[in-house]
Amino acid sequence: MKTHPSHYVIIFGGACAGSEAAAQLAQRGIYAVVVDQKALPYGKIEDGLPKWHVKLRDKEERKIDEKITHPNVQFVPKTRLGRDIDFNDVVNNWGFSAVFLAIGAWRDRPLPVEGINDFVGKGLYYQNPFVEWFNHKHEPDYQGPQLEIHDGAIVVGGGLASIDVMKILMLETTLDALTRMGYETDLLTLEKEGIPAVLKKFNLKFEDLGLKGATLFYRRRSIDMPLAQMPPNATPEVVEKIQKTRQKILNLAMQKYLFKFQELSLPVDKIVEGDRLAGLVFRKTEVVDGKVRDLPGTEFEVRAPLIISSIGSIPEPIPGIPSAGELFRVEDPETGKVEGYRNVFAVGNAVTGKGNIRESELHARKVSRWVMDNFLQWTEEDYQRFKELGGESGETPGPELQQFIQEKGLLSVEQIEAINQKIKALQERAGYNGDYWQWREKHLPVRLEQLIAEGKARS
Ligand SMILES: Cc1cc2nc3c(=O)[nH]c(=O)nc-3n(C[C@H](O)[C@H](O)[C@H](O)COP(=O)(O)OP(=O)(O)OC[C@H]3O[C@@H](n4cnc5c(N)ncnc54)[C@H](O)[C@@H]3O)c2cc1C
Numbered sequence: 001m002k003t004h005p006s007h008y009v010i011i012f013g014g015a016c017a018g019s020e021a022a023a024q025l026a027q028r029g030i031y032a033v034v035v036d037q038k039a040l041p042y043g044k045i046e047d048g049l050p051k052w053h054v055k056l057r058d059k060e061e062r063k064i065d066e067k068i069t070h071p072n073v074q075f076v077p078k079t080r081l082g083r084d085i086d087f088n089d090v091v092n093n094w095g096f097s098a099v100f101l102a103i104g105a106w107r108d109r110p111l112p113v114e115g116i117n118d119f120v121g122k123g124l125y126y127q128n129p130f131v132e133w134f135n136h137k138h139e140p141d142y143q144g145p146q147l148e149i150h151d152g153a154i155v156v157g158g159g160l161a162s163i164d165v166m167k168i169l170m171l172e173t174t175l176d177a178l179t180r181m182g183y184e185t186d187l188l189t190l191e192k193e194g195i196p197a198v199l200k201k202f203n204l205k206f207e208d209l210g211l212k213g214a215t216l217f218y219r220r221r222s223i224d225m226p227l228a229q230m231p232p233n234a235t236p237e238v239v240e241k242i243q244k245t246r247q248k249i250l251n252l253a254m255q256k257y258l259f260k261f262q263e264l265s266l267p268v269d270k271i272v273e274g275d276r277l278a279g280l281v282f283r284k285t286e287v288v289d290g291k292v293r294d295l296p297g298t299e300f301e302v303r304a305p306l307i308i309s310s311i312g313s314i315p316e317p318i319p320g321i322p323s324a325g326e327l328f329r330v331e332d333p334e335t336g337k338v339e340g341y342r343n344v345f346a347v348g349n350a351v352t353g354k355g356n357i358r359e360s361e362l363h364a365r366k367v368s369r370w371v372m373d374n375f376l377q378w379t380e381e382d383y384q385r386f387k388e389l390g391g392e393s394g395e396t397p398g399p400e401l402q403q404f405i406q407e408k409g410l411l412s413v414e415q416i417e418a419i420n421q422k423i424k425a426l427q428e429r430a431g432y433n434g435d436y437w438q439w440r441e442k443h444l445p446v447r448l449e450q451l452i453a454e455g456k457a458r459s
Contacts (some may be wrong), residue, residue, distance in 0.1 A: 212341025
């Protein structure tokens with residue numbers, strides 16, 4: 001297909017949000033290049049969503065593949081904004097019509113206990129690297145950091161991701177105990193059937209495993225956990241219904257995976273032994289008019305061989321990009337327009353602050369359409385007109401088309417080719433020859449379900 005005048009947009013981050021933005025733009029004849037720091041553009045579908053979600057993962061990755069392989073979309077793997085590409089340079093000098101940030105939320109919100117980050121890897125893990133390790137540790141060529149799991153761990157959290165962390169801890173420690181006792185099962189079976197059901201098959205009780213189990217500590221009440229979303233201005237009846245749903249989700253998870261839960265507990269200090277974190281000091285709290293109040297004098301110590309903090313994820317800061325404390329500073333979440341820049345837009349988790357596939361996708365769709373209609377002023381009708389005038393043929397434009405191209409402020413074929421040269425250089429640097437399917441096959445991780453079926457792994 002010959003290059004034709006159009007707009008050209010660069011998108012950093014290629015997962016649910018980035019690929020959706022690329023597809024929206026591409027469907028309107030706009031060129032897009034998706035740049036991702038990893039080999040594959042799957043983001044938290046690959047590294048966040050726990051690996052037992054086999055069907056959901058495959059479905060979402062297939063959707064991303066389809067969007068990324070649209071003829072108007074190019075892909076650049078293994079290239080990180082802020083390290084390999086300078087943000088202000090790309091915005092000011094590369095000639096793109098717009099820049100999209102779809103880089104998700106990969107930094108754990110710091111646990112607010114003074115000096116605690118000195119103990120990362122020495123009794124403390126944060127959720128994001130912990131889940132990433134869990135998702136990939138079975139791969140024969142895994143080369144990332146090696147983490148450890150201990151029975152009796154405690155987790156500080158309260159959202160859906162913290163429930164997944166509890167599940168990982170309980171599934172791994174139970175599986176390990178069963179294996180040591182000579183019983184054969186695997187992680188996917190344990191997750192699907194639940195720990196009590198599998199133990200029953202072996203005529204065992206949880207006590208027989210000699211495990212203490214893991215405990216989740218939450219600073220509010222179980223009914224406040226964001227496991228089900230509270231709509232704005234909810235009536236008292238709706239509030240009660242959502243609170244019951246939250247309680248039910250927690251109870252079901254506890255029944256199936258046997259972890260413990262302690263509400264109204266806020267970590268305020270650390271317990272250190274030698275060079276390791278050995279526990280946390282909590283203070284009791286109360287919730288009054290929706291606000292958490294801690295109750296001085298109610299401190300209690302909890303010792304644990306491992307502490308995991310799962311209190312939320314925020315975007316990694318990129319030099320030059322303004323942030324509002326945690327999320328990117330945007331003029332309006334509906335448009336994603338990043339403050340201080342004419343043509344930079346943020347989409348997905350980086351702005352929504354919600355760890356949800358659908359929310360990321362919908363946000364990217366909404367922002368892309370807004371950008372095309374209002375910022376680029378390139379509506380669906382304009383695109384149809386462009387095609388009618390033979391704009392996509394790549395032939396030298398006639399006078400009417402030439403005038404339309406000028407009116408619409410499209411980039412010329414020469415400008416687009418100049419950007420393509422830069423993209424090609426980035427792809428070559430990453431060792432990517434432009435054949436997405438071949439690249440995907442080479443880089444797709446070995447799946448746990450495959451290893452289990454071959455009898456080569458259990459978790
Ligand atoms: C434990 C856990 C369980 C979850 N379970 C569910 C669930 O059951 N259902 C659900 O709907 N959602 C779930 N989620 C949330 C869901 O996975 C995310 O909300 C969604 O994948 C976010 O999509 P995104 O495209 O906005 O961001 P991401 O998936 O984070 O994608 C961002 C992309 O940007 C790339 N990137 C980051 N920084 C840079 C940079 N500087 N330069 C270049 N590229 C960069 C990353 O490599 C990545 O590909 C879960 C998340 C976690 C952590």
